[in-house]
Amino acid sequence: MQFGQQRALDSLDVTVESGVTGLVGANGAGKTTFMSIVLGLRAPTSGALQVLGLDPAHRGAELRALVGYGPERNVFPDEMPASDFVKHLAEVRGMPRQEARGRASDALWLVGLGEERFRPLGTMSTGQRQRVKLAQAIAADPSLILLDEPTDGLDPVQRDEMLALIRQISAEYRIDVLLSSHLLEEVERICDHVVALDAGQLVAQGRLSTLVGTDEGVVVELVDVEDRPDALVQVIDALKQAGFDVRQDLGSFRFEVVGTDADAVADHVRDAVAQARARVRRIVRRRRRLEDLFEGARR
């Protein structure tokens, strides 16, 4: 996908399976562009795409009747009650009027806004508005919903609730979800599959458990011993000299040692600690994280 000289998405070859798929990447990675192509609102400069068995570029209207969309933008018609907003969009997506009315009410109850459904959108909090976006996305019984940064602006408690709702929608109502996020942690929490983008290029894709499931070294925490102030530095230097990638949180006695064989890495850590006469508080297996995929791609 190219805008003038700017290539927004490059050589993307992606297969998205059923369940919750996280479209992950930093701001500007191409997530929203990808979503707009999936919705058929932009045609790719080259290449082809199939969504729910339809070509979005040629059968966009048909496809969009089956897809719910929750935009990143948090702007709504302020005076409109939530129920009218959800009902209207359900009608526009093809529901008969009475059906749309009932489904709007049901969707708002499902996202926890049943009691608030007649409140004007302008009086709602950010958390409630995010729920309204989710309600309107599911009200017309879509086969797939696209959610652009659905936890944007939410506090930790609201974020947990929103992620649980998204998970519930996929697991209980069998609606596939493609959610974009720049927060790797939330994608790791609820997604079955991941499509990771960086600067418009595919970094990784596949089942989350496959991508992050293998043990990748160890996490070590040393004790701050007064008479051994250089112990931490000596241990890290020794491990680096042994060829390991060591990642330390600044000012912390905790560091990660990345390696393919966790047992071998642990043996090297043990030797380095003994040599530096340091003391270990904790040593645990390190699980590979999505962040590693991005760091690996950048190196």
Next chain:
Amino acid sequence: MSDAQILDRGYRRFEGERSGVGGAMRSVAWHTTRSILGLGRKARHKVFPIIVLVVAFVPAVAFLAISVLLGDLGEELRPEYWEFFGFAFVATIVFVALVAPEAIVRDQRDGMFAMYLSTPLSRWSYVASKVIAVLGTMSLVVLGPPVLWLLGYTFQSQGPEGFVDWFGVMGRLLLAGLIVCIVYTAVSLGVSSLTDRRAFASIAVVFVMLGASIVTNVLVDVAELAENWRVLDPLGVALEAAPRLFGDRSEEFATVSTWLVAAGCAGWTAFGAGLLVYRYRRLAAV
């Protein structure tokens, strides 16, 4: 003990048929019409449309009342059917200045345009829905008074004689009203689409339509430009369609040919439509 139960309806699959692009357009057009007329909104949103409709219908109601009281008004006093388009002129201008901004500007500001594009609507079917809504509501103000006059006059047995004549008059009234509505809808929507602030849009619509009208008339009447330049008056040239359909001419356009009047109407419509297309091709979808 009551048998009443609270049932968890849960989430239900929809097995029926979806209404597709046509249904989406109907829904947006109806929603927009309700919004313009203030239906389903707070009382303050209803005040303005009601005032405009009352002002638009006052001349037709007044003439009908007089004709009921006095009988036939006679050739001298009785207005021509097409003259009612001009009687509602002020109400029409005010309505035009507020209808188009209400119909499209709000959607750009509050994110509804982007939401609509995530539905079966494309940007062009969205624009078509808005055009239908604006045309429909504008026709209430533009077509309502002359049609009311014709019906009222007919019920007093003073209207056109015979079935064919009556439908001939009604058909020409509808066609004239449609031409006025199309020109005003195109210009007002085109101008309104250039901004995402309703107040600016209303001012811009008045500025373009009334401004062009005043400048043209000053240039022709004071600077003595050729009469044909009157086709640059968007308000006048559209209204001139009505007398032309009745085989008549207004005083201002007396020397302007019907073809030039038609070209003026087409030109202003193309101008408005061109602005609309230019703007909506560039508006970001998602």
